[in-house]
Structures are given as C-alpha cells and as structure tokens.
Amino acid sequence: MDNDVRIGVFVCECGGKISGALDVAALVEYARARLGVAWAEQANYWCLPGGVARLRAIIGAERLERVVIAGCAPRTHRTLFLRALDGIVPPPFVSVTNVRDLCARPHRGDTLAMSKARDQIAMAVADLAARPPTPPRVARITPHAVVIGGGIAGATAARALADAGIAVTLIEREPELRAHAQERLAAHPRDHLRVLTSTTVEQVGGSVGQYRLALSSGETIEAGAIIVATGEAESPIPNPTSKLAEMLHLPVDANGFIADARVRLRPTDRIERGIYVCGAAHFPCDEARAIFQAYDVAARAARHIQRGKIVNDAPFATIDATRCNGCGDCARVCPFAAITFESRASSRLAVIDALLCTGCGNCVSVCPVKAASVSSATDEQIEAQIRAAVHGSARLPVYLLFACEWSGYSAAEIAGARGLTYPANTRILRVNCTGRLSPGLLLKALEMGAAGVLVLGCAPGLCHYEQGNEHAAAVFEQADALGHLMGLDERLALKWIPPDDGEQFVQQVTDFEK
Amino acid sequence: MTYDPALDQAIHTTGVLRCLECGKCTAICPVARYDGGFSPRVTVGRALVRRDEELLRDDRLWACLNCFQCSEVCPADVDYSALTLAVRVEARRRGQAALCTHGEAIHVWMRMMTQPELKQNRLDWLKSGYRGQGSGVSSLSPDRQPLVTASTSDTLYFTGCAPYYDALFAPLGVSGTRVAQASVRVLNALGIEPVVLADERCCGHDFLWEGDVERFLQLARLNAEMIRATGVKRIVSACPECVRALKMDYPAYGIRLGVEVLHLAELVAGSKVQYPTSNIRSPISTVTFHDPCRLGRHLGVYDAPRQVLEQLGYQVVEMRHNRRNATCCGTNGWTHCGAANKAIQVQRLREAKQTGAEAMVTACLKCQIHFKCALMDAPMREELGIEMVDLVELVAARLEA
Incomplete structure (x- = not known):
C-alpha cells in the first residue's frame, strides 16, 4: 500500500x-x-x-x-x-x-x-x-432543444419549452403541420421557436449535452436536449422511427414502439442523456395522454437545459493513445456504443465518449494491450483485492467469488439479510459487471492459491449493462479452456443467478464447494 | 549507488565498451523508428554511466524486441540484446517488471508451469488427428489422419504453447493446435513417430528475455528432466523461440540436454522429401516468406524454409527486407505492445503486399498471431489484408495430396 x-x-x-x-x-x-x-x-x-x-x-x-x-x-x-x-x-x-x-x-x-x-x-x-x-467529467449543455415530430405531442412540447424561455426547433417530415398542432403554436412569438417542415434528421453526432443533428435540408444544428414525438410508426421495422431510435441509441420493441429504459438499467450514477420520448411513439395513447406526456418531457428537458452543465463523478473508461493499436475489440463489446475511431497513420485510435460510458469495463477486459482502463476498477485494484482475499487472515484456502453488483453481490446481500447460511470460507469480490473480468484475472486468483473461483453474474437477458454477461461468458470460456489445459477445470465455474435471489446464491456457492 | 556487479560484468562481456556511438543501431531499430522515446544508442550510453537509476525504471527498457537487427549492423560487435537482458535482470532485482499484455493470462500460465506439481491436460490435440484446412491449404480428404506418437523414439516433438494460444487467439483465425497437428503429421510422413511430452512446460524463452532468469531456469530444469528421461537424440519444434531456447539458452545457463535441436523447416529441407505428384492445383502459387527473428538472425536459418517452399512448388517472391535484414513482426514476449509495435507490423505487411504474393508464409506461430492482430484494425485489413499460413501446414497439406 x-x-x-x-x-x-x-x-x-x-x-x-x-x-x-x-x-x-x-x-x-x-x-x-x-x-x-x-x-x-x-x-x-x-x-x-x-x-x-x-x-x-x-x-x-x-x-x-x-x-x-x-x-x-x-x-x-x-x-x-x-x-x-x-x-x-x-x-x-x-x-x-x-x-x-x-x-x-x-x-x-x-x-x-x-x-x-x-x-x-x-x-x-x-x-x-x-x-x-x-476528476469528474463536466460538459456544457447547449441551451437549445430539438423536438422531432410535429404532431400534437411534439407541438405541445415545443410550445411548453418556448414558454419556458428555451430556444426550440420543431422538425416535421411532412410539408405541413396538422391543424391541431398548428393551433398549439399559433399566436406564439417565433423568435425562439423555429418550425422546419419537410425536414428529417439524417444523422446524430456529438455527445451528451452537445448533440449535433444533421438535417435533410443540409443544415446542422446543435442541441442539449432532444424530444422524440414521432407518433405511432406506420410501417414495420425498419421504418423512419426505428432508424431515428437507432441514431439516438434508444431501444425499440418488437411492435416498433420506442421502449422505456428499464428502471434497473438506470443506476443513480448513470448520466441523464437529455433524450426523451413522448406520445404514441412510446406507446399507443389518446390525445389527452399524449399532451400530458409532452408537458412532462418538456419539463424534464427544460430542467436538464437549465442546469447549464453536467457534472458526473461516475467511473468511465479511457484509452491510452500510445498503446491503442486499433484492433477494435473494445467497440465490439461496448454495450453502449460509446466507442468510435479516429484515424492515424498506422492504426486507428479508439475514442470513448466519456459521457456515454457507464464504466462497465467490458472494453478493459478485452483490450489486448492494456490501452483501455476504468478508474474504478483497474487491474491493480482487482489484483490487490484478490491478494487480500486469498492471502488473507484465513489459515485455510478460500473460495473467491467474483460477484457482479447487480445480481451476484446483491443476491449475497439478500441471502445474508434473510439469515440464510453458506460456507464462510468464501471471499466476495464485487465488480460492477462480470464483463470486466478477463481470463488473466480469473487464473491469477487460482495462481495465488484460491481453492476455487466462482463467477456469479446476471442471467442472460437481465444484464444491467445489456450484454456484459455475454461477454463474460466468452471470457469465461477462454479461462475455462486454459484451466482445462492446466488441469484446473474443477476449480473454475461461472453461474448465472437472478438478482436478489438469496437462495440461488446459497445453492450455487454450496454446490461449487463440493 | 551503482549497479550490481553482475551488470557491471555484463557491460564488459557484451562489448558495450567498444561502442563508437555511431548510431547505426538506432537507425535500423524498428522500435526507435516509431517510438521517439526509445534509442539503443542512448540506452548504451546510460548503461555505461553505471549510476543511471532512472534507466532501470524507464518503461522503454522493456520495449526492445531483441530482434538482433542492431547487432547485425553494429561495426563494433556490441551485443546490444545481451546488454538489454542484463539490464532487465538488474531492473527486476529492484522490483521493476514489464507490462504484460492480454490481461497477463499468458504470464499466469507460464508462471504456473514452473510448479512441479502441475498436471496438465495438453494432449487432446493429438487425439483429434490432422485435417488440413485454413488459408492457402485445402484438404482433399474429409477424414482426419490419425497422429502417431511413441513412448520411445529418436525424436521428440516439442509442442510449445500452441494449444494454449488457441484459447486466446482463435478469434484471430490462428490455430496453434492445427500447426501442432500438421507438425506431427509431417513427422509421421517422414517415417518418424515422435515422443510428445504429456506435461511439457513452456520453454522459458519469454521469461529469459524479460530478465526473469529464475523462472526460466525452473522451467528449463523441469523440461530437461522430462526430456532426458525419454532418451531421445533430437528435438524438433515448429516454434523458433522454443528451438532457440532449447538449443542455445539451456546450455548457456548450464542445462545440457545433449541432443540435436532443430526447427521443422530444417528437418524437412534436409530430408529431401518426395512429394507425391498432385493433379490438384493449389489455390496459391506465389508466396513471400517472413523470416522470424529467432529462426533467422538468432539461429542463422534462412535457406531451409525457402528450400521447402521451392520443393513444394511455390514461387517465392522476397520482401524488400529479407533474410538477415528482415524486419521483426513487431511484438515480443507478450509485453509492452502498443501503437509503435502496430506501426512496425503495418510496415511489414505493406512490404508483403508490395511483393504481389498471394500469401505470406511464416514459420512461427507468434509472428502469425501478431500480424493477424494487426489486421483486426478494419482499415488496415482492407488495405493490407493478405493470406497467412505456417510453413508446416503447407508441407502437411502437400504430403496428403
């Protein structure tokens, strides 16, 4: 130390x-x-x-x-x-x-x-x-909102933002707004409310707080908040709504509606992106509900913009430019599409959008040259914990459990809270996502003398970081293959458990030790 | 505080005192070309001061690839790589270490192999048999040819870490087990049923060049004991680093095996194999050969692989820098790989592309891994993508035809 x-x-x-x-x-x-x-x-x-x-x-x-x-x-x-x-x-x-x-x-x-x-x-x-x-990440929020979709929901939201004194641009793909939408905007001073008809959004770039939208008219506008009010999609996927959703990294369900982010997927330290959805684009609704939602998102967007800047202390990944060799593995595993590439002479350089990054660490575990790292979970930190666990105060070998915060660890906590018991020769190492683990880390624990290494992560489909557990499974396969070659098979295992399932936790741990 | 006397002595024995400061080493050094912080000439100067503590903490100390291009051109016969090794030993003594790549997985398994009680399961690849497939190689028979080994023989096939590499590098399209299988297939076709050690350890090459002499010796002793117990007269391997370690480093560190050690290319070239005539045209006719540093400059083997390729009927087109002047594949020892190493790889791939050859043949699994890693970079793959295949696989496929 x-x-x-x-x-x-x-x-x-x-x-x-x-x-x-x-x-x-x-x-x-x-x-x-x-x-x-x-x-x-x-x-x-x-x-x-x-x-x-x-x-x-x-x-x-x-x-x-x-x-x-x-x-x-x-x-x-x-x-x-x-x-x-x-x-x-x-x-x-x-x-x-x-x-x-x-x-x-x-x-x-x-x-x-x-x-x-x-x-x-x-x-x-x-x-x-x-x-x-x-240091915390800070980004300015552009004091301008863009509303995409000139229906009743879009017009209501645009009007509400303009009333709050925020510059708004309303974008509508048809040549004219419908009558009830026009009514909403009638008699409103136009100096900071702009309506662009016969226009669509072609591309979205920039990052949180400073989005850049390239329009079909050729113009590029900057926005701190984006409201999607495109209404119910008329054709099956892929359609203009689904394409827009993809540009904005919003999930679309099988029926073409832009889905809610699940509450579990939005931890307190994940940043507010300033992108909102309202009206029938989100779920079938009548006019009254659409208007209600429009006011709601307009209020959230206004609050977001009025903050002026985003300060976020949550961990995020960075790339060492002298090490990055452009292999692209990081972008392949990033669940949040936060990684893009800049070109350089002999190798492109990975660039991580610090505000989109959630610090899951999947890129860190996959990077072959240690270019990617996450400040909250460096290899040195994890190794220090492994050493403290395996070379600790116990006079007999211990089982090391790598538990992801959202399922393995929380299940362990619930097991304890409910008074369930399991062997005490276990040491629990908390990671925010099992995708952070690499074959090297798992094998190192065995090298240092752990009796066994058990990885506990979220069941498929339930990963908090969307596909971190898939990556973890791929990593585990590699570790397992190496473990097999070294004759250490039985000492390594990977198990999925549902979050908060204390009983499953106890079951898996007890079975593993046998 | 001055350096340890051992390093002091190395300064004498490596000839560093003869350095003229002409800078030819730095001019030819591939690392120096792309990494402004690295210079063999400057390192020599700093080592000679013998009080430069910072040198021992400099992370560039680990950037040298030991490719031997510097000593090849040095007019004063300075053995720069040997100096690097000695300085690394000293740096390690003071708690410094190289930065490991691939999450340290490779170093973990190499370290674990120093434990005598380890019992590996490393022969599954033998049971699968051989079937040619992969770049530039097509299998005529859908069946897998059985691989025959023996418990006693004149010849031992040293597998190296090939089966382990598959776990990490299969996504790159590299198959260590296929190279191992092809190797034994070739030996069988030459009438040899080799011994293959069931608990073979890593040859220790990487530990030695990192300055971890202790672990190198641990591995060497374990391997030596097993090898001597077999009573073989010669060791053959498809990996130039294993060949170098067994042939040159083991005896240099007092571990005498008393056997001939050679690369499979040398064996095949020397065997004057009669390849069966084939009516099937190979998909590839022109190739270029990348000289692995350890096979070429370290072991002095340049002709054998080319003879084999010509015997196989390929037209060999040389890269601009070949044989003694061949440039390294860019990475060494699973440490310290970064943008500069990538630049070396890209430049080499550019040379390969410029030959117009349909494939690049090499005789070292690690070279293939590093080049294929470089081609993971999508824009580079588009510009420089080239078929890559190990020499042994070409021989095995041809023998089958």
Missing part, C-alpha cells in the same frame, strides 16, 4: 446487528495494526447524525483522504455517506462494504466469520489504496 495515502476505516456496530455477531473492536484493531491504515474507529451507527458528525470531524482532524465504511449495504447507504462527505472526500474514495449482510448475518456463530470479516475490510482497503484519482 502506498503509505502516503491516508485511509480511514470506520466499522459500524449497526445497532448490534454487526457487533452481536462479530468482535468489532478486534476488526478495528486489525485495520489499525495489520492493515496499516491511518485511522480506524467503531461507532454504534455511522449513518446517524451523531455518527456522521464524528466522521466529518475525524476526517478533518486526521487529514484522511479515503474512507472505508464497514457497515451495511452500499446500495442503501452509499448515497447517504456521499452526501455527508460532499466536498470533504471525493466520491471515488468513499467505499462502503457490507459486513453486516456478508459476514455478520450469514455466518453468525461460525468460527470462520471473523477471518472473512477481516479479509473483507482488507479487500476494501486494498481496492481504495490502489484506486487512481478521477
């Missing part, structure tokens, strides 16, 4: 839920004495006002730069701690590790529970210590 980095470990008693099953004082002492952190402390509840105040005070007094809160679930509590430490500790350096649901609850009474808890804290510390600083 880089001794210059001052890390604080804050172990929570969680009102007895953790301290009732684990020796919290011993964990604090372990962190201080054996992990060499700058500060370690325990509290009854770190998340309550008293705990938060103490946290802020001690971070200031001890000049701590990075913190591990060993307590409960990140998905319920990390946002709380991020807000509490806003301006004090940058978000990438605030780590919450769920000792309650991964150690205290499932392994109550188990002699191996403490070694798992010690190693879990060690893994969180190792991960944080190895993490590179990441």
Whole structure:
C-alpha cells in the first residue's frame, strides 16, 4: 500500500446487528495494526447524525483522504455517506462494504466469520489504496432543444419549452403541420421557436449535452436536449422511427414502439442523456395522454437545459493513445456504443465518449494491450483485492467469488439479510459487471492459491449493462479452456443467478464447494 | 549507488565498451523508428554511466524486441540484446517488471508451469488427428489422419504453447493446435513417430528475455528432466523461440540436454522429401516468406524454409527486407505492445503486399498471431489484408495430396 495515502476505516456496530455477531473492536484493531491504515474507529451507527458528525470531524482532524465504511449495504447507504462527505472526500474514495449482510448475518456463530470479516475490510482497503484519482467529467449543455415530430405531442412540447424561455426547433417530415398542432403554436412569438417542415434528421453526432443533428435540408444544428414525438410508426421495422431510435441509441420493441429504459438499467450514477420520448411513439395513447406526456418531457428537458452543465463523478473508461493499436475489440463489446475511431497513420485510435460510458469495463477486459482502463476498477485494484482475499487472515484456502453488483453481490446481500447460511470460507469480490473480468484475472486468483473461483453474474437477458454477461461468458470460456489445459477445470465455474435471489446464491456457492 | 556487479560484468562481456556511438543501431531499430522515446544508442550510453537509476525504471527498457537487427549492423560487435537482458535482470532485482499484455493470462500460465506439481491436460490435440484446412491449404480428404506418437523414439516433438494460444487467439483465425497437428503429421510422413511430452512446460524463452532468469531456469530444469528421461537424440519444434531456447539458452545457463535441436523447416529441407505428384492445383502459387527473428538472425536459418517452399512448388517472391535484414513482426514476449509495435507490423505487411504474393508464409506461430492482430484494425485489413499460413501446414497439406 502506498503509505502516503491516508485511509480511514470506520466499522459500524449497526445497532448490534454487526457487533452481536462479530468482535468489532478486534476488526478495528486489525485495520489499525495489520492493515496499516491511518485511522480506524467503531461507532454504534455511522449513518446517524451523531455518527456522521464524528466522521466529518475525524476526517478533518486526521487529514484522511479515503474512507472505508464497514457497515451495511452500499446500495442503501452509499448515497447517504456521499452526501455527508460532499466536498470533504471525493466520491471515488468513499467505499462502503457490507459486513453486516456478508459476514455478520450469514455466518453468525461460525468460527470462520471473523477471518472473512477481516479479509473483507482488507479487500476494501486494498481496492481504495490502489484506486487512481478521477476528476469528474463536466460538459456544457447547449441551451437549445430539438423536438422531432410535429404532431400534437411534439407541438405541445415545443410550445411548453418556448414558454419556458428555451430556444426550440420543431422538425416535421411532412410539408405541413396538422391543424391541431398548428393551433398549439399559433399566436406564439417565433423568435425562439423555429418550425422546419419537410425536414428529417439524417444523422446524430456529438455527445451528451452537445448533440449535433444533421438535417435533410443540409443544415446542422446543435442541441442539449432532444424530444422524440414521432407518433405511432406506420410501417414495420425498419421504418423512419426505428432508424431515428437507432441514431439516438434508444431501444425499440418488437411492435416498433420506442421502449422505456428499464428502471434497473438506470443506476443513480448513470448520466441523464437529455433524450426523451413522448406520445404514441412510446406507446399507443389518446390525445389527452399524449399532451400530458409532452408537458412532462418538456419539463424534464427544460430542467436538464437549465442546469447549464453536467457534472458526473461516475467511473468511465479511457484509452491510452500510445498503446491503442486499433484492433477494435473494445467497440465490439461496448454495450453502449460509446466507442468510435479516429484515424492515424498506422492504426486507428479508439475514442470513448466519456459521457456515454457507464464504466462497465467490458472494453478493459478485452483490450489486448492494456490501452483501455476504468478508474474504478483497474487491474491493480482487482489484483490487490484478490491478494487480500486469498492471502488473507484465513489459515485455510478460500473460495473467491467474483460477484457482479447487480445480481451476484446483491443476491449475497439478500441471502445474508434473510439469515440464510453458506460456507464462510468464501471471499466476495464485487465488480460492477462480470464483463470486466478477463481470463488473466480469473487464473491469477487460482495462481495465488484460491481453492476455487466462482463467477456469479446476471442471467442472460437481465444484464444491467445489456450484454456484459455475454461477454463474460466468452471470457469465461477462454479461462475455462486454459484451466482445462492446466488441469484446473474443477476449480473454475461461472453461474448465472437472478438478482436478489438469496437462495440461488446459497445453492450455487454450496454446490461449487463440493 | 551503482549497479550490481553482475551488470557491471555484463557491460564488459557484451562489448558495450567498444561502442563508437555511431548510431547505426538506432537507425535500423524498428522500435526507435516509431517510438521517439526509445534509442539503443542512448540506452548504451546510460548503461555505461553505471549510476543511471532512472534507466532501470524507464518503461522503454522493456520495449526492445531483441530482434538482433542492431547487432547485425553494429561495426563494433556490441551485443546490444545481451546488454538489454542484463539490464532487465538488474531492473527486476529492484522490483521493476514489464507490462504484460492480454490481461497477463499468458504470464499466469507460464508462471504456473514452473510448479512441479502441475498436471496438465495438453494432449487432446493429438487425439483429434490432422485435417488440413485454413488459408492457402485445402484438404482433399474429409477424414482426419490419425497422429502417431511413441513412448520411445529418436525424436521428440516439442509442442510449445500452441494449444494454449488457441484459447486466446482463435478469434484471430490462428490455430496453434492445427500447426501442432500438421507438425506431427509431417513427422509421421517422414517415417518418424515422435515422443510428445504429456506435461511439457513452456520453454522459458519469454521469461529469459524479460530478465526473469529464475523462472526460466525452473522451467528449463523441469523440461530437461522430462526430456532426458525419454532418451531421445533430437528435438524438433515448429516454434523458433522454443528451438532457440532449447538449443542455445539451456546450455548457456548450464542445462545440457545433449541432443540435436532443430526447427521443422530444417528437418524437412534436409530430408529431401518426395512429394507425391498432385493433379490438384493449389489455390496459391506465389508466396513471400517472413523470416522470424529467432529462426533467422538468432539461429542463422534462412535457406531451409525457402528450400521447402521451392520443393513444394511455390514461387517465392522476397520482401524488400529479407533474410538477415528482415524486419521483426513487431511484438515480443507478450509485453509492452502498443501503437509503435502496430506501426512496425503495418510496415511489414505493406512490404508483403508490395511483393504481389498471394500469401505470406511464416514459420512461427507468434509472428502469425501478431500480424493477424494487426489486421483486426478494419482499415488496415482492407488495405493490407493478405493470406497467412505456417510453413508446416503447407508441407502437411502437400504430403496428403
């Protein structure tokens, strides 16, 4: 560990839920004495006002730069701690590790529970210590909205935006707007509402906040927000609506309607893209509903534009231009089409749109020359965690579980929360997507002495990053082939489990260890 | 603080003290051509200072391909590659290491092979038999020819990491197992039933050139023990790096096998094979041959592969830089690959394209992998795409005809 980095470990008693099953004082002492952190402390509840105040005070007094809160679930509590430490500790350096649901609850009474808890804290510390600083991405939002489709929904949205003082361009492919749409726009000052008829959108470029739309008229316009109000598609796919949806990276269902992003696919740290859909393009609806939706998206688009800029602390991938050799593997696996290419003399250069990137890490695992990297999950961080897990405090070999945040890890948490038990000689390494894993990482865990390596990811069709799990399956096949050659087959496995399925988690882990 | 005495000695034995600073090494160096931060001449100068700690931490230290073009042209007979190796040993001693590619997968398996207790499952490719297919090679028979090996023989076929490469490089259209199968098929056709080790370890070539002498020796000792137990008189391999390691490096580091070591191309060329006359026209008639660095400049074998191609009936058109002057395929040792290496590969592929040959033949699986990787870059593939095939596969296909 880089001794210059001052890390604080804050172990929570969680009102007895953790301290009732684990020796919290011993964990604090372990962190201080054996992990060499700058500060370690325990509290009854770190998340309550008293705990938060103490946290802020001690971070200031001890000049701590990075913190591990060993307590409960990140998905319920990390946002709380991020807000509490806003301006004090940058978000990438605030780590919450769920000792309650991964150690205290499932392994109550188990002699191996403490070694798992010690190693879990060690893994969180190792991960944080190895993490590179990441400045937030900032992008200006162009103060101009484009509404595509001059029907009742489009006209309503355009009018609402213009009323809010935002410059709007309404684009309609027919030569004239329909009567009721024209009514909507009648008697409205036209200085910042422009209507372009007999016009379609040919191409969309640029990036979040600064989209560039190339129109059939030859003009190119910039927009910070785009509203799709093209109405019900008249012909089967492919049709103008589906082509537009493709340009905007919007999913289209089998009936030609532009689908909603599933709630699970929009984590809190995924950026607002400024692209909205309303009316019959989205789902069959009557005029009243279309108008209602139009007002809704207009309000969201207006809010988006009025922010003026987007600031995002979420992790994203970058490309080292001296290493990139233009092989294109990254673009092939990116679930969000965030990678394009610039040409250079002997090799094209991959370019990642930092605002479209969700930091899933699929490009990182596939890049043969280590040109792509994600600041939240560098190879060094993952290896540090593997080492902390496999060379940790247990005196017997451990099983390393690579669990994706959205299914494997959450299933483990639910299993614990529900009081299910499973073997405690397991160490859970959380990745945001199993597609981040490479054959090298999986085999390294075995090389370092893991008794077995189990990868737990989202079942097909349920991947949070759309096809990260497919990529993970391909990676696993390679690792498995190598494992077979080396006579290590039985020590490697990949399993899909539905998210939050605690029982499945317990089943898979127990079966694997056999 | 000065360098370790071992490095000090290397400075004497590699002839570095004779350096004239003429710069010919740097002028011909393919890495220096595309990477402004790398210069053999400057590295020599810095090493001679013997107090240049920064040199040991310089990541460019690992950029040298050990292609031997520099020592080939050096008027003062400086062994630059040997100096690089010695400096790398010193750098490793101080905790530096090369940046591994492919997620370190290859290094993981090479390291795991140093463990004596490892029990590999690496002979499945033998059970599948041989069937010619792939670029420039068409199989006349749909059946798979069985591959015959023996537990004792005069000859051992050293497989190398070929079966392992398939796991990572099949998407590139490279088949290590097919090359291995073709190799044994060729040996069988020559009346040889070779020994193939069931637990063969990596030859250790890459570890040695990275300065990891300890692991190189671990692998070498394990291989030597197994080889000696077979009682073979000669080792044949389709991989120039394995040949180099077994023939030159093992004895240099005190591991004497006491056997002849040669590349399959040398064996085939020397065997004066009678190829059956075929009524089937091969889809390819003109080829160009890429000299692998380890086969060419390292081992001095330039004629054998060309003789084989001529015996097979191909017209060989040479690239602008060939034989002693051939340029490297651009990457070495599964470390430190980047845009500069890509540029080397592209330039070489350009030369191949300029010959007008229908295919590029090489005698090294790694060369093929690196060139095919370069062609993954779609615009490059469009401009420079060329059929690539291993020499051994051509021989095997022809013997079948």
